[in-house]
Amino acid sequence: MKQYPYTISNLKTLKEKTAIFLLDYFFKIFKSQGKSKLYKKQKYLLYHLVSLDQVVDVKCLPTGFSTSFLPFTNTCDYCYNILNEGEVLTCGHGYHYKCYDKLYYSCNHCKEYYKKGINYNVKMFIKCLEKGLNVLTNEKLQDKEESTPTADDSDDQTELESISEVHNNFVNALEAMSC
Ligand SMILES: [Zn+2]
Ligand SMILES: [Zn+2]
Structure with a gap:
């Protein structure tokens, strides 16, 4: 048990x-x-x-942020009007249902981005083959600097505040929200 x-x-x-x-x-x-x-x-x-x-x-x-056309927060990424009847896709771009229909259910901004990426990779690959070298090009070797997340790892169990203190903070926070 x-x-x-x-x-x-x-x-x-x-x-x-x-x-x-x-x-x-x-x-x-x-x-x-x-x-x-x-x-x-x-x-x-x-x-x-x-x-x-x-x-x-x-x-x-999401992919949309890597494209040359950054997603807008509340407008359609096709007709630029306010996005009332529509959806935001997983790529971050949002479209009206009727606009998405006109695009044949695909996001052109992201499609362009993928096409460019594929073209670039294929070109690099062909270059490698033409050189006849089994080595990576400089572009591929460049290492990214790692972003180190600074998570707050304090142990919650050990510093459990008193129940009333938490409750007061909670009530204060709620009151602050309502005004
Ligand atoms: Zn639209
Ligand atoms: Zn997109």
């Missing part, structure tokens, strides 16, 4: 702590809307995620 590590009152406190975290976090995201930016460092395209305060390689984001 395994012993369940949490009591019911523990769970209630943990639930409120989670709620405080999420409220804070979504508020931060709300405040940082439109502030995240794409920039270039040497050969690499990087993206500064303001709410996470992290810089990531653009490859970590």
Whole structure:
């Protein structure tokens, strides 16, 4: 028999702590809307995620962010009108249903990006074959600098705040949201 590590009152406190975290976090995201930016460092395209305060390689984001046509937040990426009746695809681009229909259900911005990438890779491959060398080209050898995530690894169990403190914070956070 395994012993369940949490009591019911523990769970209630943990639930409120989670709620405080999420409220804070979504508020931060709300405040940082439109502030995240794409920039270039040497050969690499990087993206500064303001709410996470992290810089990531653009490859970590949906494909749309790697294309020459960055996804807009609330407009259609085909007709540029407000996106009311439509969907945002996994690539990050969003289209009205009727616009997506006109595109024959594919995202042209991303298709262009993939085509260019495939062309480039094929060209490099042919170049390698023509040279007759079984070595990697400089472009392929370049190593990326690793972004080191700075996760806060503090052990929550050891610093469990008192139940009332968490509850007060939770109530304060809720009140702050409503005004
Ligand atoms: Zn549209
Ligand atoms: Zn796309």
